[in-house]
Amino acid sequence: MSLTSWFRWNEPPSRISQRSPTEMVMETLMMEFGWQMKEAEKQQRERENEYRKIKTGVDYGWLVSHPKHSYDISPAERLQLEDLCSKIHPSYCGPVIIRFRQLIAEYEPEAPEVSRIFHSVLQEAIEKIKEEEEAKKLARQWNTKHKTSLSLTTLKTRARISPFSSDIKTISEDVERGTDPTRRVWSMPEFRSTKDY
Template structure:
C-alpha cells in the first residue's frame, strides 16, 4: 500500500521564484488579456459598423475569432524589461492604472502595447521621484541632527567654559594655575564690595576744626 501512494519517495520543494519574475509574468499576462479584449471589441465595432451600413445583421454567422495580432519580439522584451523594474508592492497599482487607461481610451489592438508602455514608464518615474524625495528627506534630517548637536555643544561651552579638564590636569596636580581662573561670580562680588566701601566713605560725616584750640564740630 505504501508503494502505491509513493510514501517512500523523497519530497521535493519547488524552488522559490524571483519576485521580479513573478511581477513580470503577472503584468505581461494582464497585457495579453487586455490585448485580446481590445481585439474582440475592435471586431465588434467593425461588425456594428457594417450592420449599420448595410442594414443586415450577420453577427449570428460570425464565430468568435482567435487572436491574430501579436507584437514583435523586441517590443515584448522591452516591455518585460520594464515590468521587471516594477516593485512587487506596486504591481497591483500598475494593473489598476492600465485597466483605467484601457477603459477610458478604448484603443485599437495595435495601440495597446504603447499604452501599456506609457503606464509602466509613468509608474517607474513616480517611483523614482518618491525615492529621491525620501533620500533628500533623510539627508535633511541628518544635517538637522548635526546642526542641533553643534548648537548643544556650543551652548555647553558658553554655560561652563571651564568644564573641560583638558590641559588643566598638570596644573591642578602641581597646585598652580588655579588662582588665575576667575569666575564671573567672583568679579561681581568684588565689584559689589568696592561699591559698598565707596558708599560708606561718602556717607561718613565731615569733621573739621575751625581753630587750633577749638573742638567744635561743624
C-alpha cells in the same frame, strides 16, 4: 496511508516559491497586458460586426469565425515591455494595473494601441519610483546633516560644569563650619549650571 505523505519535506519546493518578486511582478503585468489585448480585439470585432449590421442591414456575425488572437506585438516590443515591467517595484504593481485599466476604459483603444498605453503607464510608474527614491535620498542626507548639527548645538547649550570654581562645597567645609555633615554627604564637588534659578 502511504509513507510518501509523511516525507513531504523531501519534495522540492514549488515553482512559485522559487520565483523572485521581480519575476512575479513582470508576469502579473504581462498577463494583464495580454488580457487587455484580447479584450480590445474582442471589442474591435464587436464594433466591426455592428458596423456591418448597420451597413448591410443583415447580421452575418454567426457565419464568421474569428481567430482567437489575431494581433500580436513584435518580439522586440515584448522584450522592451518585459524590461520595463521588471523595473516596477512590487508595491507599484497594483497601482500600475489600476491606472492601465482606467486608461483602457477611458479610451477604448484598438489592439495595436493597447501596447502604447501600457508602455506609457509603465514609463510613468518608473519615473514616479525614481522621483520617490531621489526624495528619500535627499531626506536621508538632510537628516544626517541636521542630526550632526543638532547634536553639536545641544552639547553647547547644556549646563556648563566648572569643577574648579571657588564656591565648591566639600565635607571638610561643613565640618569646619560646624554644620551637620549627616544632612548631606558630599562625595563629589557640587556642579551648578550657569543659569540662576
